[in-house]
Amino acid sequence: FFSMLLPLTWWLRDAGFVKARWKLNLAIFGQVVGLVLAGSRGPWMGTMLAFSIPLIFWTRARGLIMAVALAGGLVGALALGDTIASYMTIERGQAKTQEQETVAYRWEMLDHYVELVKLRPGIGYGKDNIPIVKGMKSIDNQYLYTALLHGMPAAVFFLATMLIPALLLFVRALQRPLDDPLTRLGFALTGILAGAIFTQCTVFAGTQTEQVLFLLIGGAITLADRLRVHPAAP
Numbered sequence: 001f002f003s004m005l006l007p008l009t010w011w012l013r014d015a016g017f018v019k020a021r022w023k024l025n026l027a028i029f030g031q032v033v034g035l036v037l038a039g040s041r042g043p044w045m046g047t048m049l050a051f052s053i054p055l056i057f058w059t060r061a062r063g064l065i066m067a068v069a070l071a072g073g074l075v076g077a078l079a080l081g082d083t084i085a086s087y088m089t090i091e092r093g094q095a096k097t098q099e100q101e102t103v104a105y106r107w108e109m110l111d112h113y114v115e116l117v118k119l120r121p122g123i124g125y126g127k128d129n130i131p132i133v134k135g136m137k138s139i140d141n142q143y144l145y146t147a148l149l150h151g152m153p154a155a156v157f158f159l160a161t162m163l164i165p166a167l168l169l170f171v172r173a174l175q176r177p178l179d180d181p182l183t184r185l186g187f188a189l190t191g192i193l194a195g196a197i198f199t200q201c202t203v204f205a206g207t208q209t210e211q212v213l214f215l216l217i218g219g220a221i222t223l224a225d226r227l228r229v230h231p232a233a234p
Contacts, residue, residue: 001208002047003044003046003199004196004212005031006031006047006051008189009027010051010054011054013025014184015184017181041102042201045202046196046199046202049198051191054184060178108134109136109139109140110144116131121152123151124147124148124149125149126149140202145204162196162197162217165220165221165224166190166220168221169190170187172186172224173186173190173227176227182227186224186227196213
């Protein structure tokens with residue numbers, strides 16, 4: 001929830017629609033505190049992804065920033081590749097920290113529950129009939145959980161409801177002036193949906209968060225249509 005809300009609040013601050021900026025600063029501070037106290041690394045990384053898109057595409061130096069970011073990411077991946085690989089392939093019995101145990105749990109969960117999806121790929125098991133494998137009651141992957149509930153087509157459709165509006169809005173925003181608040185909102189919503197797509201690989205979304213997500217998806221679709229019908233003057 002906080003990872004989706006933060007970029008939107010930041011856009012309100014950037015657009016200057018609220019004169020008392022201290023109120024927005026206070027709201028941003030509270031959201032950051034809530035995100036940190038949740039203690040979930042998946043949403044933390046999703047938030048960084050959500051912010052990276054508007055921070056890059058709100059500036060005219062986007063090409064240079066993207067080149068530096070890609071170069072830095074490549075260097076980091078080469079330098080830390082072996083460490084990351086060994087960290088992510090560790091088994092729960094070998095874990096020495098809570099973080100390692102959490103990562104190991106997710107890999108084991110995928111191994112076991114993907115096999116269940118293969119047994120009933122079309123319709124899933126329903127809410128109350130998902131078998132529990134080796135005591136792994138927490139299914140920390142929204143796409144996997146959706147596939148177990150309703151089948152693979154539902155999981156693919158759920159991903160498409162985020163991915164297609166995000167791509168459409170991103171393309172429309174690229175064609176507009178950077179100083180237009182709606183253009184900047186387009187990039188912010190694109191970042192939110194991109195962050196949500198990533199975050200839900202690591203967590204169960206929850207029923208309340210899903211409602212907010214669908215509201216934001218609807219906002220992205222509406223804004224994409226508005227940017228097409230009412231282009232800003234060059």
